[in-house]
Amino acid sequence: MLITTVTTLAIRCPECGALEFHNLSRFALSGRGKLQISCSCGAFLLGIVSKPSRSYWLQLPCVFCETKHVREISGSRLWGKKTNTLACPESGLELGFIGSYEEVKGLAETLDTGLETLMDELGYDEYFNNPEVMHQVMQCLQDIADNGGLYCQCGNTRIEVDVFLDRLELHCKECDSINIVYAETEEDLTVIQQVDSIELAQHGFKCLDSFSNSPKLTKKTRRKRNKQS
Structure with missing residues (x-):
């Protein structure tokens, strides 16, 4: 036996x-x-x-x-x-x-797909400005975290994620640093698809979006971001 x-x-x-x-x-x-x-x-x-x-x-x-x-x-x-x-x-x-x-x-x-399926069933897609981009950005962020590429300069790897209608806010509870990942346009998606790690600045603030990462876009063409939560 x-x-x-x-x-x-x-x-x-x-x-x-x-x-x-x-x-x-x-x-x-x-x-x-x-x-x-x-x-x-x-x-x-x-x-x-x-x-x-x-x-x-x-x-x-x-x-x-x-x-x-x-x-x-x-x-x-x-x-x-x-x-x-x-x-x-x-x-x-x-x-x-x-x-x-x-x-x-x-x-x-x-x-990997269970939470997204549940969100679809509950109608969370109506909450996001661009549901398709948001879901793909979430998946990219998940892949980065799975490969150990999501961390803070203070040494903390337990990064919290808050989801808003146009962005994800990454927060380190150890030093209170924040990194915003926008998830509203195809350009925002392209940016995170080219990233293999995200490092939060200790006690700092950063943004990861098409405007802060593309030299082809100037302040003149920058549109106002929706800051509603």
Whole structure:
């Protein structure tokens, strides 16, 4: 009889947006009875607490609700062969997967599109000035973060992202620096597509858009940006 002692977690970090894979061992829970998984940026990803009834409490942060959800799962399911989906109970948004490495790796690709699909269903497209450009800029930013290219000069890699109708605002909570990434025009999209890293200036302010990055555009042709939030 083969007893599974290791399972794989795939989850997207709600802080830096990186897709993280972690191997969970049941031996890591023995004695202490609890285990905490953190992102490479330091953010909390998953908490596991064993119960006397041979079940476990799972606590995971939700990027949609901006809170932590708690789920009870039996030991046979957690360490079994079937893959478990970790989802937001309010929206149904898939937050991560736990199971065999092969299945989890394949399913993890859907974590890139789940939030965009949910936004479409809720009508968030009507909120953005240019939904298509916004979605593509979001994806570019996600790729940059996944490759470790999103960070601040102060050393912090846990960069928060606020979404507005025409832009993304990147914020470092350690030194309060801000970097604005505009997502309104095709030129804005072209700019971020040519970028492989974004460094926030320590205690500073920067913009990443077609006007501040293209020598062909002068102040005379610069239009007024919509600053509504």
